[in-house]
Structure formats: C-alpha cells, structure tokens
Amino acid sequence: MRLVRLAEAAAPPLVALLATVAAFALFLLAAGADPLRAYGLIYLGAFGTWFSWQNTLVRAAPLLLTALGMALPAQIGLIVIGAEGGFVAGGVAAIAAGLPLAALGLPAVAVLTGMALAGMATGAALVAACGALRHWRGVNETISSLLIAYISIAVCDQLVEGAMRDPASLNKPSTRSLPDALMLGTIPGTNVHLGLVLGLIFCVLAYVFVFHTTWGFAARVVGANARAGRLVGLPVGRLILIVTALAGAATGLAGMVEVAAVQGAASADLAVGYGYTGILVAFLARQNPLAVIPVAVLMGGLEASGGLLEQRLQLPDATITVLRGLLFIMLLASETLQGRLRLTLRPRAPRAAPEPVRPAHAGGA
Amino acid sequence: MASGSGFSRRAVLAGLGVGTAGLVAGPLAGRQARAADKAVVGFIYVGTANDYGYNQAHAEGAAAVRKMQGVTVLEQARVPETVAVQNTMDGMINLDGASILFPTSFGYFDPFVLRLAKSKPKVQFLHAGGLWKEGEPLNAHSYFGFISQAVYTAGIVAGHMSKTKKLGFVAAKPIPQVLRNINAFTLGAQSVDPSISTTVVFTGDWFLPVREAEAANSLADQGADVLTCHVDSPKVVMETAEKRGIFCTGYHTNQAVLAPKAYLTGAEWNWTGLYPRLVGDLIAGKTLPNMIRGGFREGFVRNSAYNAIVPEAARKQADGVRAQFMAGNFAVFKGPLKDNKGNTVIGAGTTVDEFDLVLEQMNYLVAGVIGSTS
Numbered sequence: 001m002r003l004v005r006l007a008e009a010a011a012p013p014l015v016a017l018l019a020t021v022a023a024f025a026l027f028l029l030a031a032g033a034d035p036l037r038a039y040g041l042i043y044l045g046a047f048g049t050w051f052s053w054q055n056t057l058v059r060a061a062p063l064l065l066t067a068l069g070m071a072l073p074a075q076i077g078l079i080v081i082g083a084e085g086g087f088v089a090g091g092v093a094a095i096a097a098g099l100p101l102a103a104l105g106l107p108a109v110a111v112l113t114g115m116a117l118a119g120m121a122t123g124a125a126l127v128a129a130c131g132a133l134r135h136w137r138g139v140n141e142t143i144s145s146l147l148i149a150y151i152s153i154a155v156c157d158q159l160v161e162g163a164m165r166d167p168a169s170l171n172k173p174s175t176r177s178l179p180d181a182l183m184l185g186t187i188p189g190t191n192v193h194l195g196l197v198l199g200l201i202f203c204v205l206a207y208v209f210v211f212h213t214t215w216g217f218a219a220r221v222v223g224a225n226a227r228a229g230r231l232v233g234l235p236v237g238r239l240i241l242i243v244t245a246l247a248g249a250a251t252g253l254a255g256m257v258e259v260a261a262v263q264g265a266a267s268a269d270l271a272v273g274y275g276y277t278g279i280l281v282a283f284l285a286r287q288n289p290l291a292v293i294p295v296a297v298l299m300g301g302l303e304a305s306g307g308l309l310e311q312r313l314q315l316p317d318a319t320i321t322v323l324r325g326l327l328f329i330m331l332l333a334s335e336t337l338q339g340r341l342r343l344t345l346r347p348r349a350p351r352a353a354p355e356p357v358r359p360a361h362a363g364g365a
Numbered sequence: 366m367a368s369g370s371g372f373s374r375r376a377v378l379a380g381l382g383v384g385t386a387g388l389v390a391g392p393l394a395g396r397q398a399r400a401a402d403k404a405v406v407g408f409i410y411v412g413t414a415n416d417y418g419y420n421q422a423h424a425e426g427a428a429a430v431r432k433m434q435g436v437t438v439l440e441q442a443r444v445p446e447t448v449a450v451q452n453t454m455d456g457m458i459n460l461d462g463a464s465i466l467f468p469t470s471f472g473y474f475d476p477f478v479l480r481l482a483k484s485k486p487k488v489q490f491l492h493a494g495g496l497w498k499e500g501e502p503l504n505a506h507s508y509f510g511f512i513s514q515a516v517y518t519a520g521i522v523a524g525h526m527s528k529t530k531k532l533g534f535v536a537a538k539p540i541p542q543v544l545r546n547i548n549a550f551t552l553g554a555q556s557v558d559p560s561i562s563t564t565v566v567f568t569g570d571w572f573l574p575v576r577e578a579e580a581a582n583s584l585a586d587q588g589a590d591v592l593t594c595h596v597d598s599p600k601v602v603m604e605t606a607e608k609r610g611i612f613c614t615g616y617h618t619n620q621a622v623l624a625p626k627a628y629l630t631g632a633e634w635n636w637t638g639l640y641p642r643l644v645g646d647l648i649a650g651k652t653l654p655n656m657i658r659g660g661f662r663e664g665f666v667r668n669s670a671y672n673a674i675v676p677e678a679a680r681k682q683a684d685g686v687r688a689q690f691m692a693g694n695f696a697v698f699k700g701p702l703k704d705n706k707g708n709t710v711i712g713a714g715t716t717v718d719e720f721d722l723v724l725e726q727m728n729y730l731v732a733g734v735i736g737s738t739s
Contacts, residue, residue: 311441
C-alpha cells in the first residue's frame with residue numbers, strides 16, 4: 001500500500017514530464033527539427049557517455065543545495081525563493097574567510113572548513129531573517145526572500161568590485177583568488193568536484209531531518225496547519241528559524257562550493273541563476289529533499305545537452321530554456337492532479353458535492 | 366488537466382523514442398560524418414549571437430570561418446562565465462572532436478580556459494580578451510584589438526556632427542578597456558573642437574537594456590546630441606538616439622539598420638577578417654603567438670560605413686587619421702594629457718604606443734569627460 005501511495009504521489013510530476021516531452025516535440029517540429037534526433041542528442045549530451053555524465057553531475061551539484069533552499073522551508077509551509085541571495089552571499093563570505101585563513105598558512109582542510117562555515121552561517125542568517133520577519137512581523141516570506149536576495153547580490157557586487165577587489169583584476173573585477181592547493185578537489189577518477197558529495201550528503205540529511213526526526217515531524221505539522229501546531233504547544237517560531245536557517249545554510253554552502261571548487265575567487269559572476277534554477281528543481285521534486293537528487297541530475301543533464309541541440313540541429317540558444325519553461329508550466333498544471341490519480345480501487349474519502357476548487361499548493365509531498 | 370491519460374500515452378511513445386534514438390543514433394551521428402574535416406572549430410558566446418553587439422561580432426567571425434573549405438564550425442551561445450564554459454568546451458572536444466576553440470568572453474580565461482588548456486595540450490584555445498601571461502599554457506592564446514583607434518575616428522565624426530558640443534557615452538563598468546574607449550572618443554572629438562565634452566553614465570553591468578535606455582534618454586535630456594556606448598548590446602542606445610532625433614556612433618558591430626537616420630559610423634571588431642586568418646594559420650601548422658593584439662594596421666578593427674549625411678570634411682579628417690593608423694604613425698594617447706581632475710597623466714613629448722601595457726591599466730578619464738571612475 002505504501003508503494004502505491006508513493007507511486008500516486010510521484011505520478012503527477014511524471015505525467016508533467018511526459019506531457020512536456022510531447023509538447024516540446026511539437027515545438028521542435030515547428031522549429032523544423034526532428035524530435036527523435038533532438039531527444040537522442042539530449043540523451044547523448046546528458047547521459048550518453050562517461051564525459052556527458054560528468055558534465056551533467058558538475059552542473060547538478062549546485063542545484064542539489066540551492067533546491068534545498070526552497071524544499072526545506074516548504075515543509076513548514078513557507079515559500080522561500082531567495083536561494084540566489086544565499087548563494088552569492090555565501091560565496092563572498094566564504095572567500096572573505098578563506099583568504100585570511102590561507103594567509104595564516106593553515107592546511108587545506110582547515111581553510112575549507114572555515115570557508116564552508118562562513119558561507120553556511122551567512123546563508124543561514126539571510127534566509128532565517130525571512131523566516132523571522134514572517135513569524136514575528138507577518139511579512140510575506142516569498143516577497144521578503146526575493147528582495148533580500150536582490151539586496152544581498154547588490155551588496156556583494158559592491159564588495160567584490162570595491163572593498164574586496166584584487167587591485168590586479170583590472171578588466172574583470174573580482175576578489176583575490178584562493179591558492180590552487182587550497183581549492184576543493186575532485187572525486188578521484190572524475191572531473192566532478194567534491195561539492196557534489198556535499199550536496200548529496202546535505203540532501204540525505206535533510207530528508208532524515210524532515211521525515212525521521214521529531215523536529216522534522218513538528219515542522220511538517222506546522223506546515224500543514226500552523227494554528228493547530230501552536231495549539232498543541234509546538235514552538236512555531238523556533239521551528240521556523242531552524243528550518244529556514246538550515247535552508248539558508250544549504251544555499252550558502254552551494255556558494256562556498258562555487259568559489260572553492262569552481263571559480264577560485266568571488267566576482268559578479270556568482271549570480272548566474274543557480275538559485276533560481278533550484279526553485280524549479282524543488283518544485284519538480286515536490287519539495288522532497290531526497291527527490292531533489294534525481295531531479296537535479298535531470299536538470300543538470302538538460303543544461304549539459306543544450307549545446308548539442310544548438311551545434312548539431314542549429315536550434316536557437318533559447319531552446320533548452322523553452323524546454324525548461326514547458327516543464328515548469330506542466331508541473332504547475334499537474335499539481336491539480338494531486339490526490340485524484342488512483343492506481344488501485346479503494347474507497348474514496350467522502351467529499352462534499354459540489355467539489356470546492358482546489359488551489360495548487362506547494363507544500364509537502 | 367482532464368486529458369491526463371491521453372497525454373501520457375502519446376508521451377510514453379515519445380519517451381520510448383528518447384531511449385532508443387539516444388542509444389542507436391546519438392553516438393553515431395557525431396564524429397564519423399566529420400572524419401574528413403581539416404578542423405572542427407568551436408565558438409562560445411556569453412550572450413545571444415544576434416545581440417547587435419559583442420557576441421554578434423564574434424558570430425560574424427564564426428560565419429566567416431564556416432565558409433572555409435573543410436572546416437566545421439560549432440557554436441554555443443549564452444554560456445555563463447562559470448564551470449559551464451569549461452564543460453561546453455570539453456563537450457565540443459569530447460563529443461565533436463573540436464581542435465580549435467574560440468571562447469569569446471573575457472571572464473572565460475581565468476580559471477576555465479587555463480584549466481582545460483593544461484589537460485588538453487593538443488587543442489588550441491583562442492580567447493578574446495588579451496590576457497595571456499608568461500608561464501601560462503602555450504596552447505592557450507588570447508587576442509584583443511585596439512578598438513579605441515576605431516572609437517577615436519568615430520569620435521572625429523561625432524565632433525563634426527555635434528552642434529551642442531556635448532557628447533554622451535553609456536558605459537558598463539569603469540574598467541581600463543572601457544575608460545580607454547571613453548577617452549579615445551573624447552580625444553577624437555576634441556581634435557575637431559577642443560571645447561567638446563563627453564558625459565559618461567556607468568550602468569554597472571554589461572547587459573542592462575532598461576538602464577541603458579534610461580541613461581541614453583537622460584544624456585539626450587542633458588543636451589548631448591551624439592551618443593555612443595560600451596556595453597555588450599548597443600541596440601537600445603542606438604534605437605533611443607534614433608527616436609530622440611539625435612545622432613549615434615556604434616560599437617562592436619554595425620548597428621546602422623537599427624538607427625538609419627542617427628547612425629553616423631561605428632567602431633567595429635574585424636573578426637570576420639581575423640578569424641579565418643588564425644584558423645588558416647593553425648591548419649597550416651603554424652604556431653601562433655600567445656598574445657595576439659593589433660589595431661587598424663593589423664586588421665583587428667574597422668569603422669562602419671559613413672551615413673550619407675556625414676559631411677565631406679568629417680570623412681576626410683577621419684579617413685586621414687585612419688590612414689595614419691594604418692601606416693603606424695598615429696597614437697591616440699600622447700602628452701601633454703590631463704585627466705578630468707587636472708592631473709597630468711601623460712607628460713609633454715611622450716607618446717604611448719598602443720601595445721604599451723600601461724594603457725591596459727588606465728584608471729582615469731581625460732579632461733573634458735564629465736563623470737567619475739568610482
């Protein structure tokens with residue numbers, strides 16, 4: 001029975017995925033491309049070779065963490081879309097901590113740990129601020145998280161092009177670089193940096209936290225009905241702070257990984273949209289931290305394969321963006337199927353006729 | 366979505382197709398067809414390839430390479446300056462057998478091109494930006510054009526056409542390459558009339574169409590009657606000038622179609638001339654220098670054709686200076702030159718050669734520019 005329930009919960013996103021495949025095929029036909037060849041190329045570019053897999057995983061790595069920036073607050077009923085801000089601020093905080101630590105001559109492990117802590121603390125503070133504003137001041141967390149993201153990105157740009165700028169970075173203002181020896185390495189035998197492992201660990205821990213701890217249970221109770229939660233004596237404010245802080249820590253860690261494993265320094269190029277793609281990943285994963293993993297890999301694969309469509313089929317560069325947009329729309333539409341798709345015959349819960357309109361909701365799986 | 370089941374049946378079929386097509390057709394489609402090629406050349410752009418600006422200039426160069434016999438060209442646009450570019454280049458090498466790559470955005474070089482160049486010693490990387498330093502991989506090259514020369518000649522035309530003696534410049538960031546163009550534009554115009562001033566607005570980033578339009582309008586409101594810019598896509602600045610009934614000079618590539626009445630001339634990259642030459646040299650087995658730079662004389666830059674309304678006197682002066690650039694006996698930056706705070710930046714009698722790296726560190730605006738570098 002549990003398996004059936006799981007299948008029913010997974011069905012709407014799968015339907016959305018298949019509907020997207022069909023709609024995108026029509027788009028490809030309209031653009032004069034052969035859909036089968038295009039899907040073949042997407043497969044080749046995303047998963048067709050060992051190189052493609054590595055390419056996909058490198059692109060998926062930051063999404064694992066930024067998706068948690070939305071999926072975790074969703075458990076407690078908050079729609080937080082400010083992962084981009086936590087990502088950028090986390091990256092800048094990480095380099096701000098890493099450079100002095102490196103100057104002290106500490107070993108790589110210590111420097112990287114310090115960077116990770118700084119990034120996570122900064123991200124946590126930013127997103128927890130949205131949670132606190134929500135709980136104590138009644139400010140809509142969706143709006144506040146987006147605005148805080150804008151502000152923190154602007155502040156970070158100002159820092160990396162002003163106070164923290166490496167005077168030698170003339171035409172591309174950025175901070176000083178982390179020495180190569182202190183960079184976060186790759187998984188042995190691959191080109192994939194260790195940020196992927198951190199992301200996987202964080203996703204699994206988040207899943208355990210949400211579904212197998214008392215705190216996680218309490219958070220989900222508050223998410224389902226905050227008043228009921230308060231009525232049974234749950235510390236709603238503290239729960240919100242903890243969950244949003246964890247979400248922020250995930251986004252900050254993603255920023256730290258981008259700096260420590262990829263860029264080596266912080267510049268305005270930190271804000272390239274990993275945080276916003278994370279929103280899409282979290283929605284597609286139905287806010288389930290474990291489901292974030294396959295979805296992030298799928299999304300990484302789509303990005304990895306976009307080039308082949310452009311190079312081999314001469315499709316415009318926005319093609320993969322169209323595919324992502326279709327996916328998102330289908331996904332939102334499929335939310336209305338939730339609870340209506342039944343794979344076995346069992347008595348339906350009694351319901352009042354006429355049926356009320358069900359709003360598409362974002363909360364828990 | 367009532368028709369859920371109908372959707373899924375069709376989609377399942379398509380989905381099945383994905384797997385089979387991928388397994389069967391995918392891997393075969395790529396390399397084999399290109400076995401006879403002399404070279405597979407990959408171009409990577411940071412924005413869209415039809416932006417009427419920076420990226421389009423490179424894409425026009427790529428189109429010229431595509432015309433070469435036996436050369437296959439791969440293109441990918443909108444690749445951010447992150448690990449994405451490293452993966453894109455790696456993909457072109459691994460999946461399509463590219464042996465020459467043109468990563469065309471400034472921020473691609475360090476660390477992404479450098480990192481990949483080390484692990485792929487047989488692939489030649491030609492990066493736009495002029496960043497290579499001693500000790501960096503020898504298969505990494507970085508090229509750049511002295512477009513400030515072409516901006517200077519455009520400034521001459523602007524100087525002739527301005528009635529208000531006020532020019533407007535929409536710029537992205539106060540970095541040396543941008544400051545050099547603002548200064549060259551102003552010096553070109555001042556060679557016509559020393560009383561001309563240029564007001565500069567920095568938008569803060571390379572592609573901010575709304576802010577660029579606001580800046581262009583505000584410059585027009587302040588009385589500027591010739592606008593130019595240094596942003597990735599000059600489109601909105603040109604269109605705004607046309608709409609406001611003032612003049613403009615272009616940048617990166619030719620924007621005359623966007624502003625048929627306003628567009629006087631423009632400073633363009635001559636990538637269509639340079640790229641086939643570089644690719645041809647590599648195919649012929651020649652070793653390219655690691656730092657490749659040049660101006661008019663070396664065929665790296667050019668000016669757009671004059672608008673019909675540009676008077677003979679302006680054409681004559683601009684053509685004359687261009688001829689001197691071609692002959693190699695004209696310098697944009699020569700003393701005595703003061704910045705707009707009154708400090709002498711180049712002493713009397715000193716001429717700074719275009720290749721001099723001191724120009725790459727420019728951190729001042731010359732006298733007559735209204736604006737600040739910070």
